[in-house]
Amino acid sequence: MIGMNLELSEEQTAVRQLARDFVDREIVPHAVAWDRAEEVDRAIVKKLGEVGFLGLTIDEEYGGSGGDHLAYCLVTEELGRGDSSVRGIVSVSLGLVAKTIAAWGSEEQKRRWLPGLTAGEYVGCFGLTEPGTGSDAGNLTTRAVRDDGSTSRSSGAESGGDYVINGTKMFITNGTWADVVLLFARSTDAPGHKGVSAFLVPTDTPGLTRRTLHGKLGLRGQATAELVLEDVRVPASALLGEEGKGFSVAMSALAKGRMSVAAGCVGIAQAALDAAVRYAGEREQFGRTIAHHQLVQELISDIAVDVDAARLLTWRVADLIDRGLPFAVESSKAKLFASEAAVRAANNALQVFGGYGYIDEYPAGKLLRDARVMTLYEGTSQIQKLVIGRALTGVSAF
Ligand code: FAD
16 A cells, blocks of 8 residues: 555546546446346447447557556446446456457457457457366366367468367356457366466357356346357467466456456445435435434445445555556455445445335345355455465465
């Protein structure tokens, strides 16, 4: 925290205002309908691209809109305030996929994918989890086998051979919408995560099929999917980073991704606070507004403290990244606290709304449903505690 500048620059303030206006105009009026329909309007992705929110932190040379990680957090927070489904689409397509290509990709890969992803013409998804491996992602079983091309070489394949990939990925955000999947597969016989490599696989590649998972508790507007790969053939140039370094690619993506989840949680908690304060000032019981009742004020003040604490932890991660300092453990702390805080805040807001909190014409129920998954994905709360505990004790308890 030492040396952290809590004042926003003019540019950051302007980006936040732009995001507030965009979210209030393009997202808030539709969020409940998208939730009920189990799909956000796909046109929102193009609009997010046009306003530059899918290109934050990416170089303009590749179609990005530049900016620092604090600006990225501010926009993500506003998106989370408006609709976590939309926030998640951005956090994955930009945060986990485009930013990872920018960090690890070859010049050819950057030119192939980044302009489309930042413009919102393409959507990206991140394929790490499998039916049998979630927290223990390093033991994934999807296999990528090198084929020297002596048989059935695909057209356009190059020297160095193709990879033929088989396996199943589970719970993939944007899965059925995506044009490209950043896919993690075991490509050597090295044990555990050392055998994992990262690949950029176009989703129209023959052999890749997708199935949307319905009936989610929250984030209903998002296309969460199962991906099945049967003899999916990609050229060697699809490899992102070096062979066997895929787990490092995944972990570096998730370290920054956790900050993005935390920022989205700040947005949920802020939305819970705004809604609870507004309602408490309108609803009357016992002859006065419920804002007059001390125990209602307790609920509201608990939300307010959670908002501030989550925001400060999240901004600290952005500040560390922007200053080029180590941030991974702080990102785990921010994600752990902000996700649990968002659940608490939404639950407290629901209590302020009483019975009306339980029906979806009022915002608290959706906030709570959307918040709940934040303690699960990109590393459960238990996994964040193991990351933090390892850093403090030097002992890996995984
Ligand atoms: P498990 O790993 O089976 O965990 C079950 C329980 O055991 C948890 O409480 C966990 O904390 C606990 N546990 C496990 N190991 C330990 C341990 N060592 N010590 C203590 N407790 C432990 N994945 C992707 O790759 N890409 C995506 O885009 C993506 N999007 C998702 C979207 C949604 C809506 C959901 C629900 C999931 C998504 N995921 C995605 C998957 C998500 O990251 C996993 O669900 C998560 O990592 C947990 O894995 P699991 O569900 O297999 O639970």
